[in-house]
Structures are given as C-alpha cells and as structure tokens.
Amino acid sequence: MNLEIVVPCHNEEKNIKKFFIEINYVLRDKIDFNIIFVNDGSTDNTLDEIKKLDNVRYISFSRNFGKEAAIFAGLKHTKADYVILMDCDFQDPPSLIPEMIDYIDDYDIVATRRVSRIGEPKIRSFFARNFYKVMNRLTNIELVDGARDFRLMKRIVVDAVLDINENNRFSKGIFQWIGFNTKWIEYENIKRSEGETSWSFWRLFAYSIEGIVSFTVAPLYLSTVIGIIFSIISFIFILFVVVRTLLFGDPVSGWPSTMSVILFIGGIQLFSIGILGQYVGKTYVETKNRPKYIIKEDNFD
Ligand code: UDP
Ligand code: MG
Numbered sequence: 149m150n151l152e153i154v155v156p157c158h159n160e161e162k163n164i165k166k167f168f169i170e171i172n173y174v175l176r177d178k179i180d181f182n183i184i185f186v187n188d189g190s191t192d193n194t195l196d197e198i199k200k201l202d203n204v205r206y207i208s209f210s211r212n213f214g215k216e217a218a219i220f221a222g223l224k225h226t227k228a229d230y231v232i233l234m235d236c237d238f239q240d241p242p243s244l245i246p247e248m249i250d251y252i253d254d255y256d257i258v259a260t261r262r263v264s265r266i267g268e269p270k271i272r273s274f275f276a277r278n279f280y281k282v283m284n285r286l287t288n289i290e291l292v293d294g295a296r297d298f299r300l301m302k303r304i305v306v307d308a309v310l311d312i313n314e315n316n317r318f319s320k321g322i323f324q325w326i327g328f329n330t331k332w333i334e335y336e337n338i339k340r341s342e343g344e345t346s347w348s349f350w351r352l353f354a355y356s357i358e359g360i361v362s363f364t365v366a367p368l369y370l371s372t373v374i375g376i377i378f379s380i381i382s383f384i385f386i387l388f389v390v391v392r393t394l395l396f397g398d399p400v401s402g403w404p405s406t407m408s409v410i411l412f413i414g415g416i417q418l419f420s421i422g423i424l425g426q427y428v429g430k431t432y433v434e435t436k437n438r439p440k441y442i443i444k445e446d447n448f449d
Contacts (some may be wrong), residue, residue, distance in 0.1 A: 156218030371420035
C-alpha cells in the first residue's frame with residue numbers, strides 16, 4: 149500500500165515539526181508514505197519549517213488562497229493509490245490513521261467526525277448545528293454533523309473530487325456529493341495544539357453561504373413563493389379598499405400603514421435581489437475561470 153498525506157498549512161510554524169515527528173512515529177515500519185505540505189501563503193516561518201524536514205514534498209502558494217484551494221492543489225499533486233487529507237494542528241489526531249487504514253479494504257472512504265464540540269465557542273456550535281439542518285433540508289446531499297475533512301480515500305475517490313473543477317469549492321459538500329461508501333470513525337473534539345484558528349466567525353458565515361449557494365438553488369424559489377403570497381394578499385386588499393371607498397367614501401388617512409407596507413415590501417425586494425445577486429455573483433466568478441491557486445515554489449519535478 150502506498151500512501152500520500154496532504155496537509156494544508158496556514159501559519160502553522162509551531163506545528164509542522166511536531167506533526168512530522170508524530171506521523172513518523174504512528175506509521176513507523178507500517179507503511180510506505182509521503183507527506184505533501186501545502187503552504188497557503190503563511191506569513192510566519194511555516195515554509196522554512198517544512199524545508200527543514202527530510203523527504204517531504206511541498207507546494208507553496210504566492211499568497212493565501214484559502215483552505216479549499218490548498219486541498220485542491222494538494223490532491224492534484226498526489227499519485228498514490230491511497231490519500232489522506234488532514235490538518236497539522238493535531239485536531240485531526242494522527243493516532244487514528246492506523247485504524248483508518250484497517251478499514252480501507254472494505255470501504256472507498258474512511259472519514260472522521262467529531263461527536264462533541266467541547267472547547268468551541270457556544271455561539272459557533274449553535275450556528276454550525278443549525279447550518280447542517282438548513283443545508284440538509286435545502287439540498288439533496290446529506291451533510292454529516294461534525295464531519296471533518298480528515299479522511300482516507302482511494303485513488304478513484306480522489307479523482308472524483310478533482311473532477312469537480314468549480315472555483316467556489318465547498319469540500320464538505322463535494323465529499324458527500326461524489327458518493328462512494330464511507331466508514332465514519334468518531335472521536336471527541338480536540339483543541340488545536342499551537343497557534344490560532346484561521347477561521348473567524350464571519351469567515352465561517354461566508355463559507356456557509358458558499359455551501360448553500362454551491363449546492364442548491366432553493367433560495368431562489370423563496371423569492372418566487374414570497375412574491376406569489378404577497379400578490380394574493382395585495383389583490384384581496386385592493387378589492388377591500390375599492391369596495392370600502394365606493395360604500396363609505398374616501399376619508400384621507402392611513403399614512404402610517406402605507407409607510408409600513410412600503411417599507412416591508414421594499415425590504416423583501418432587497419432581500420430577494422440579494423439572493424439573486426449571490427447566484428449571479430458566483431456565476432460571474434465561475435465564468436472568469438481563474439486558476440484556484442498560484443504556486444510560487446515547490447519541490448516536485
Ligand atoms: N488553512 C489553510 N488556509 C487557510 C486557513 C486554514 O490552509 O486560509 C489550514 C490550517 O493551517 C489548518 C486547516 O486549514 O491546517 C484548518 O484550519 P484551522 O485549524 O485554522 O481551522 P479550525 O480547525 O479551527 O476549523
Ligand atoms: Mg484546526
């Protein structure tokens with residue numbers, strides 16, 4: 149069995165060496181493996197730390213392109229029959245790898261999921277949980293709560309992921325969308341070993357919108373449905389106003405109610421245009437078809 153381990157890194161200088169030692173320890177005399185580090189525009193010494201290691205491959209981007217781009221670049225550079233994708237901050241425990249390898253004969257993917265979110269801000273867990281609910285309702289893919297990107301894949305799976313060539317990449321969705329049979333291994337959440345998370349609340353929020361927009365057009369129907377409902381309501385209201393005026397005359401009043409209705413409808417219109425804008429914007433970005441990342445240096449021949 150030959151194995152490649154793809155590791156996206158953004159400002160992980162303190163974790164690189166520890167990670168390398170740990171992986172070598174866990175996999176010693178078990179299996180042939182190679183690590184591919186993807187340095188995603190780190191502003192610290194991550195790249196130097198990587199270069200100090202023996203026998204590792206690396207790709208270094210010209211700037212920070214985001215974890216999705218790093219995953220894509222890393223996978224694209226793999227050749228082995230088996231590929232593991234994992235973070236190097238020890239939140240994806242290297243100690244799980246032997247167990248994952250044990251299962252891979254019977255499955256196409258061995259993936260991991262956190263069964264707890266201990267150590268994570270409450271508000272973040274709350275939004276995450278609800279995001280999964282919304283996503284599973286709106287789309288025809290079934291996202292698994294707590295699923296990590298940490299997974300072992302057979303070549304055929306990696307190729308399927310790479311075949312999805314879109315720029316707006318939402319890996320959690322892509323991994324589900326491609327299918328194949330998956331073995332889930334569960335573990336408790338672990339706090340990151342060194343450094344800070346690169347995902348602020350707003351970055352995660354934007355990422356979740358990305359997820360919804362890339363996997364369903366359901367929000368577009370929302371404007372249509374709201375539009376129909378309001379057309380019916382206003383038709384009934386017009387009838388009511390006409391009849392009332394004919395029967396009782398037209399005492400001029402009702403400025404507050406008029407204003408409320410105008411503002412309310414205006415709000416809904418802006419909301420709908422916003423949803424539409426999300427899709428038009430994503431389409432615009434896709435049609436430009438820019439590269440997902442730019443490599444400044446690597447040690448592949
Ligand atoms: N990462 C990356 N590019 C980015 C942000 C993060 O390659 O722009 C990497 C990071 O080095 C780590 C993994 O993606 O290996 C997950 O990021 P992080 O640990 O900050 O997120 P969290 O685990 O808190 O969700
Ligand atoms: Mg992490």
